[in-house]
Amino acid sequence: MQASCDDEDGVVYKDVVVIGNGPSGICLSYMLAGNWPYYTGEPHPGDEMLTARLHFSTRSENDDRYEKIDRETEDESSNNPWKTNGGSDEGRKGLADSTRCKLECLSSGLEGRQGGRPLALLMDHLQHPCVDTGFDVPSLLTWKSVEQRSEHKVIDHVVLGKGQAGGSWQSMDPNVLTISLNRWMSMPDLDIREWEALIESEQFRRTNASDGEPYACKTASRVSVGTVAAYYRDYVRLKRLEQYFRCGTIVTSVRPSENRSNGRHDCHGWTVDGFEMQTGRPFRYRCKRVVLATGTTDLTNRLGVPGEDSHPDWVTHDLNELESKLDRLLDRQHGSNVEGRQSVDPVLVIGAGLSAADAIIAARFRGIPVLHAFRDPSGELGKPGAEKKRAFYERLQGLPSSMYPEYHKVYEMMAEGGTNYPLYKTLPSYSLIGFPEDGTDRRVVTLSDSAGHVHAFRVSVVAILIGYKPDLSYLEAAGIGLGKYPDKPIDCKSNPIEVDDFTYEATKAPRSGLYALGPLVGDNFVRYVLGGAFGILVHILNSSSPT
Secondary structure (H helix, E strand, O other): OOOEEOOOOOOEEEEEEEEOOOHHHHHHHHHHOOOEEEEOOOOOOOOHHHHHHHHHHHOOOOOOOOOOOOHHHOOOOOOOHHHHHOOOOOOOOOHHHOOHHHHHHHHOOOOOOOOOOHHHHHHHHHHOOOHHHOOOOOOOEEEEOOOOOOOOOOOOEEEEEOOOOOHHHHOOOOOOEOOOOHHHHOEOOEOHHHHHHHHHOOOOOOHHHOOOOOOOOOOOOOOEHHHHHHHHHHHHHHOOOHHHEEEOEEEEEEEEOOOOOOOOOOOOOEEEEEEEOOOOOEEEEEEEEEEEOOOOOOEEOOOOOOOOOOOOOOEEOOHHHHHHHHHHHHHHHHOOOOOOHHHOOOEEEEOOOHHHHHHHHHHHHOOOOEEEEEOOOHHHHOOOOOHHHOHHHHHHOOOOOOOOHHHHHHHHHHHHOOOOOOOEEEEEOOEEEEOOOOOOOOOEEEEEOOOOOEEEEEOOEEEEOOOEEOOOOOOHHHHOOOEOOOOOOOEOOOEOEOEOOOOOEEOOOOOOOEEEOHHHHOOOOHHHHHHHHHHHHHHHHHOOOOO
16 A cells, blocks of 8 residues: 655655554454454354344344344244344444444443453454354354445555564464454454464465365364464454554654644644664654554563572573573573482572463473462462452462363462472462572572561572563553553553443543554453454544544
8 A cells, every 4th residue: 555655754654553463463463454344144153132133233224124024924943033134244234333322322231251342342252153163163254345335435544563573472382272263362353263274284375276065163272472472463464454554663753743733734743753673763653543553561570679680591571481491591500510300400480470480380391399489378378268359369360270280280279388299399478589699609689578577588499470461662651641541651450441331442642533443452462352353444544534
């Protein structure tokens, strides 16, 4: 697509600039490229009222097929009048034609796993019907491109990202299994299981030469991070979105544009500055709207104790880096004259989240002992009624032990205290104080217990895994003021960016035209980003240029 460029100042003009090329940015780009969702007409297997609302909201004005139902001809086996169209979407209005009132009506009364905004829940119910009850039901959405529907609009946009398409998924440990099931990781119009089948059968390059047999989807299961990362990269290629993606870029500033006297681009109310990582060449966009889709894993949280960042050779805040350090530790040990792994000093893991659990699993898998420090006293973990107050347990809610045995095992170890588990010892309610220097090469840390007593431990590696935070340094005051609590930094759990539930426009922005979606607004599952992207699309289509 041709970019509008002002020859005098080199500024590139766009309707929309999306910052972040992860799942949120990919999903939004697909819709802005003219691919819009339609309701298939099939009934929702778990919500008859939603089915009725969908049929009423998407029927054409001249379509009276659902207004007159001859109830005398209904037999007892056809109690649902909404199936009279055989599940066809022909003649239906697209969901993108919805007004805010219709979206509010469609979203009313819906519930989802661990919360979710109304529009995110609606699109999740359509994309993954009854998925939380264990059913594997086909999507109730079909997607039409601008080639199929001439009335669709292609919105001029660019997607900016530091790395390859897929965002942070490209930098995670590719061997770790996702928490979400494979189908939950899917982007519009290409289920990840279908993509896996195409790849594995080596027919994805010869689709037109196939025999017409449908590809059988795999059962819903967890999938490796590496598979998800490859899927997102390939999705951008297969859906012809590469023309919109500008990877390898750093955004340095997002701010309201200064007023221009000639009025040529007065509607482009935002300016985005940055540079290319490889060449250092700066760029500038002026746009009507900016979408923040960077996720929340750019920066690791710190404890702020003395010496925390002074020992990069044996202190880390990153799981991938930890595994590399553990492998090097074993390599050095095998190359020495010392026999047996029992001589290796333990790894200190600090944190009670899933990343900390992954670290414990990685160390024990390599036969390296673990000291595990966390805030929750182990005695409380095993008490009835106390679990729901614990961060780690909250992440396990709804995760069956048969599907997530490794995390449940770590929780059992934490609750039991570690006495019955080799290579694992808990330090409940211990806090890291610092890294004392004794003039030797020994790696020593000091921690205080709940009574205030100080303890020193020799360690081989320290992994401080206490969560992540978004890098919003390109915004004024790093985005402080945009959240629910305007005086605190943005945090995906405790202080997400405040946005309108149906437009995803930031309610506390200095001017209109600033949007956010995904983890930045509390939609922390990939399955929920579809709702945010859809809400932004509908708002752009229904509103004039912001002023």
